[in-house]
Amino acid sequence: MPGLRVELTVAVARTLPWGVVGAAGATGLLIAALSRTAGEEGDWLALPLLRAAILAFAMGLVFLLDDPARHTTSTVPTSRPLRVALRVALVAPAVAAWWTVALLLVPPDIRPPVAAVTLEAGAAFALAVAGAVAVVRCSDLTRPGPPVAAGLLTSSLLALLLSPPWWALFVPVDDDRWAAAHDRWAVLLAGAVAVGVVGAVEPVRRWSLRRAGPR
Template identity: 35%
Template sequence: MSARVLVLLLAPTVRATRWGAFLAAAGVGLAIVVVPAATTTMLTAEDLVALLRVAAVCGALGAGFLLDDPAARSTAPMPTPRPVRHAARAGVILPAVAVWWALVLGVTVAGAEEGIGATLPIGGVTAEAAALGAVALMVAAVRLRGSRAAGVRADGGVAAFPALLVLVMAATVLPRGLALFVSPDSPEWTGAHGRWVVLLAVALAGSFWASVEPTRPLRTPFR
């Protein structure tokens, strides 16, 4: 029954999702790679990876707003379990973000100098982008869970935005053994992306926890 309900929820979820902030941020991220690709500027693989990272940050910042739902308090009493509602929203958000990222990668590779596009570490940069997006969604989901449990309205994107910026700034000053942003030709590349995968797993676990309906202690007149 949950699977059938999930499918039925997809179309209303698309209409209810607030796409504006994501589309604006995604548009900026796409422009960051389109402009160099459309010019004759000579960029190295390291330059292109840097542009992809900036685009990934833009997309993640916008993705944090996709969980915001002004009607969340009114839909809380619905018989549809909260994990199913969250799964429906994930089923809408993830394909949209994936299509955008595929477009960003396609433009970057197509606009790269001959021989450079084929050497770009697409898998590693995609892991970074996935982890950044997952962190943004986790922070937003945790913020929304706490606000709904307290009976107040809050915007998850407003919490995710500064949290992600802090993460990115901290990642740029980490010592070598903990570095996240490293050069493609650095010997630390594999180790850094192992840390990105761990960060992605933690963010996914946090999002799963935030999707579970918070339990409230039962109050009785004898307590």
């Protein structure tokens, strides 16, 4: 049994989109590092840059469940929840390391409150993975990454530009809504985790976004 687990872990690790995740992570770190060159404007630019870095990395995580051999692996005895959990577990250390480096790239004197922005990052990353899980469950797509990436980018822009005051998410540190905004981020995080857990469970009946053809 231990040997089987090791073989499964190695097999799943080989199918992970490390190149896409790595490119997104490198882009995010470059964005975060711009806070070191902001000069006098660094005080108010640090938080937007860090949020942009979070979004850039999240755009790579949406490809976590891309698997061209999905319809082949669906017939193996290993359950889908286990396969999804293994993919998340394998990439989690890289995500934690990336976030640590991103925070350290922002000078301490202009670094936003770490706990609050970490909550934002966790919610964004969870939403990225949950979106991919939902697409896999509800469709036959082998590459859910592109549509989820488009949805994540669009929803982020809408939240930034069109959110009503009572649901503002991207507020500055000195805004009176800072604490309330992070209550909303906590709700988004909990919702994303719930969607991911429910979506990863094997459905009793197979539903698909594709219409069934004539028999």
